[in-house]
Amino acid sequence: MTAIQTQAPAVDQEEMRRARSQRLERIGRWVVPLAIMVLAIWLWDRICVWNEIPQYILPRPGVVLQTLYNDAGLLFGSLLVTLKITFLSLLLAVIGGVGLSVLFAQSKWVEMSFFPFAVVLQVTPIVAIFPLINIYVDNQTAKLLLCAWIVAFFPILSNTTLGLNSVDRNLRDLFRLNGATRWQELWHLRLPAAMPYFLGGLKIAGGLSLIGAVVAEFVAGASGQSSGLASRIIEAGYRLNAPRLFAALILISLTGIVIFLVLSLVSHLILRRWHESALKQEG
Incomplete structure (x- = not known):
């Protein structure tokens, strides 16, 4: 009886860890690409400003x-x-x-x-x-x-x-x-x-x-x-x-x-x- 009780919390923790990992993966599937896209746009804008690139070559x-x-x-x-x-x-x-x-x-x-x-x-x-x-x-x-x-x-x-x-x-x-x-x-x-x-x-x-x-x-x-x-x-x-x-x-x-x-x-x-x-x- 004691062994079964000890095993049950371990299984529950494993299920919770798996569910948390799946939830983070679902969120990251959208957040990570969006964050990288925002960073790329910001770098594009900064490169134009730092290098004073004319608008007809590379617009902001x-x-x-x-x-x-x-x-x-x-x-x-x-x-x-x-x-x-x-x-x-x-x-x-x-x-x-x-x-x-x-x-x-x-x-x-x-x-x-x-x-x-x-x-x-x-x-x-x-x-x-x-x-x-x-x-x-x-x-x-x-x-x-x-x-x-x-x-x-x-x-x-x-x-x-x-x-x-x-x-x-x-x-x-x-x-x-x-x-x-x-x-x-x-x-x-x-x-x-x-x-x-x-x-x-x-x-x-x-x-x-x-x-x-x-x-x-x-x-x-x-x-x-x-x-x-x-x-x-x-x-x-x-x-x-x-x-x-x-x-x-x-x-x-x-x-x-x-x-x-x-x-x-x-x-x-x-x-x-x-x-x-x-x-x-x-x-």
Whole structure:
């Protein structure tokens, strides 16, 4: 009886220590990056002051924020143009990547025949492909959309294909023993099993679609009121308007972070009730 009583407080202390460690980890996950970010911004400001760096070379953070506020109409209008290309290319990448992955899963011959072409598109720099797109495509929006789609397409295709081919063989044999057709096996077994892989590829493709849209705008050299953020960066660079250039860069970075967080939340909401990775996060 005494041994049991002595053991119980030790277990309770261990549980309390573990809970305290988890609580500190949760707090530190947000506090530490924010503290480092604040320190980096402070150092940026001090470097500008200590070295008396001109505004057209390296503006202070306050000047950048003021420019972001003053030029909000222009910059956010350009952001909407970039976001339109980003989300359209991501949507096309999802439709094309998942559709082609399903075909690959149904036929090894189709996968062996067409997957190398997808790899070629992925490894070829978009700046090398764009001159051909510029020759064959007349519409400016279609050019940008095609460039961004090429960048975002491969992660969806490769991850979903990997997920469809990673189903447990015993489960596949069980489906076949019970007389399931290939499409029933695909719908009820392979697609649910591939969902975590697809969502992982979607998070990667979300950032790549934004990068692809910005790079496409740089390569295309689009200008005018209907142009995206990349064109504002080019314009600000020509005019030595460093505050606007930095404001546009910060806007692009924040947009990429928001896209990643939203897609991560979508992934968690879909997987939280049944997949091991989301269950661990909740625990």
